[in-house]
Amino acid sequence: MAVISREKKLAQTGHSSKPLLLIQAGIHSGEIDGKDAGLMLIRDLTVRGTSRKLLDGANLLFIPILNVDGHERSSIYNRINQKGPVEMGWRANGRFLNLNRDYGKLDTPEIQAVVKVMNRWQPDIYVDLHVSDGIDYQYDVTFGYNLKNAYSPAIAQWLESELRPAVSADLERMGHIPGPLVFAVDNRDASKGIQAGPSSLRFSHGYGDVCHVPTVLVENHSLKPYRQRVLGTYVLVESLMRVLAEKGEKLREAVRIDRGSRPPTIPISWESVPNPDRLIPFRGVASRVTDSPISGGKRVEWTGEKQEIMVPYFESAKPLASAQRPLAYWVPSAWEEIIERLELHGLKVELLSEPHEVTVDSWRINGYDLQKTAYEGRVPVRATTTIERRSVRYPSGSVRVSTDQPLGDLAILLLEPDSPESFFQWSFFLSVLQEHEYAEGYVLEPLAEKMLSQDARLKAEFEKKLVEEPEFRNSPRRRLYWFYERSPFFENQKRYYPVGRECQ
Ligand SMILES: [Zn+2]
Numbered sequence: 156m157a158v159i160s161r162e163k164k165l166a167q168t169g170h171s172s173k174p175l176l177l178i179q180a181g182i183h184s185g186e187i188d189g190k191d192a193g194l195m196l197i198r199d200l201t202v203r204g205t206s207r208k209l210l211d212g213a214n215l216l217f218i219p220i221l222n223v224d225g226h227e228r229s230s231i232y233n234r235i236n237q238k239g240p241v242e243m244g245w246r247a248n249g250r251f252l253n254l255n256r257d258y259g260k261l262d263t264p265e266i267q268a269v270v271k272v273m274n275r276w277q278p279d280i281y282v283d284l285h286v287s288d289g290i291d292y293q294y295d296v297t298f299g300y301n302l303k304n305a306y307s308p309a310i311a312q313w314l315e316s317e318l319r320p321a322v323s324a325d326l327e328r329m330g331h332i333p334g335p336l337v338f339a340v341d342n343r344d345a346s347k348g349i350q351a352g353p354s355s356l357r358f359s360h361g362y363g364d365v366c367h368v369p370t371v372l373v374e375n376h377s378l379k380p381y382r383q384r385v386l387g388t389y390v391l392v393e394s395l396m397r398v399l400a401e402k403g404e405k406l407r408e409a410v411r412i413d414r415g416s417r418p419p420t421i422p423i424s425w426e427s428v429p430n431p432d433r434l435i436p437f438r439g440v441a442s443r444v445t446d447s448p449i450s451g452g453k454r455v456e457w458t459g460e461k462q463e464i465m466v467p468y469f470e471s472a473k474p475l476a477s478a479q480r481p482l483a484y485w486v487p488s489a490w491e492e493i494i495e496r497l498e499l500h501g502l503k504v505e506l507l508s509e510p511h512e513v514t515v516d517s518w519r520i521n522g523y524d525l526q527k528t529a530y531e532g533r534v535p536v537r538a539t540t541t542i543e544r545r546s547v548r549y550p551s552g553s554v555r556v557s558t559d560q561p562l563g564d565l566a567i568l569l570l571e572p573d574s575p576e577s578f579f580q581w582s583f584f585l586s587v588l589q590e591h592e593y594a595e596g597y598v599l600e601p602l603a604e605k606m607l608s609q610d611a612r613l614k615a616e617f618e619k620k621l622v623e624e625p626e627f628r629n630s631p632r633r634r635l636y637w638f639y640e641r642s643p644f645f646e647n648q649k650r651y652y653p654v655g656r657e658c659q
Pocket of ligand 1: 183186285286
């Protein structure tokens with residue numbers, strides 16, 4: 156990472172009164188426009204000096220290639236959808252992980268390093284530079300962020316009302332066609348609309364939103380020439396430095412508001428097919444769909460003819476599920492990789508120097524499903540749970556994570572097991588899902604006899620089940636296990652998600 160500033164001490168101290176822009180290129184190294192644009196701008200900010208005045212108003216941090224392994228795996232045969240450069244890098248890192256899915260789980264050294272940078276430097280704006288795939292349209296530079304219905308409403312408002320008009324005007328003045336992020340509902344037909352619902356925290360801009368760091372995702376259009384895309388990125392970064400210099404104070408106020416807010420309810424998932432909010436103008440390219448003798452289905456051809464149309468805009472996805480904000484979470488010391496990651500994210504945790512007995516809400520796991528395919532080096536898991544209030548002893552080395560901190564929303568999304576972004580669903584807790592002890596039949600037989608002789612209600616229940624459930628009646632194993640489950644020996648076999656939730 157390059158630190159570009161007129162303040163000599165900045166690199167050592169990390170402190171400055173000037174706003175700070177963090178630009179990250181090459182998270183997907185085939186989409187490398189940002190590396191060349193950033194290097195050109197650094198040249199003009201320093202040795203060439205033509206843009207040096209920009210450093211009077213803002214400082215710049217620049218990561219030219221985040222995914223270095225992907226960058227070195229270059230080939231003329233990567234990125235089949237993209238028009239140049241001639242050789243392109245690769246999406247995944249050396250272990251085939253997509254860095255732009257790793258912001259929550261932090262499995263990769265690359266994203267761990269980025270999160271450290273965000274915590275150390277506290278940038279005013281964080282920008283992640285990409286190149287699109289998908290449909291054809293006229294825009295060459297598209298950019299966006301989570302909107303105000305997600306986790307940072309004040310920041311989103313500033314991005315929409317201050318950043319977008321200023322950056323769009325600068326791009327237009329230099330001959331570019333800026334546009335919103337284009338995630339088409341149907342990749343054959345732009346007229347069906349554009350989705351803009353919240354991105355989740357595994358993605359850079361979703362993570363920035365949850366952490367209350369103003370974060371902009373840039374997607375240059377893959378079907379525009381490389382030179383045009385690089386020049387567009389140059390204009391965009393230059394423009395962002397100017398916007399920060401001029402309007403940075405107001406942005407800092409928005410950040411303060413979002414970091415200070417403690418909403419009682421946090422959405423943890425969003426409906427996937429929202430209703431369109433309104434129509435927006437869209438600068439499209441005409442297409443025709445014809446029969447394909449090759450696939451036997453339909454094929455889309457982009458004609459190149461410009462098409463100005465109005466399309467439905469799917470902006471405000473509704474929360475599908477939410478979590479109530481607890482006071483805190485308790486993480487036992489055995490789960491050190493969870494504790495490490497919480498701290499890496501910048502969450503403040505209280506470390507127990509001696510054991511502590513606490514009444515918490517515990518999630519009892521009644522059943523679970525593993526996803527059938529591997530995903531990002533993990534096997535996603537979902538559980539059905541019930542909440543039980545119980546007293547749990549946390550050994551020294553365990554941590555209490557208060558939600559009354561600027562990153563409290565992040566703690567909720569990472570630790571609620573029903574959250575699709577949780578460590579639980581990223582399969583960090585697979586070992587709690589199995590049984591760890593078993594009971595021999597010859598031990599259960601006399602135990603069952605004793606239980607039946609001492610408890611008439613249990614006996615009646617057992618006999619009723621034998622009559623009513625033939626499958627149970629015909630399974631010696633299930634019949635014995637039924638007594639085991641009802642004995643005090645079974646208590647330790649109950650499966651709980653190890654993280655507890657402290658409520659009022
Ligand atoms: Zn990308």
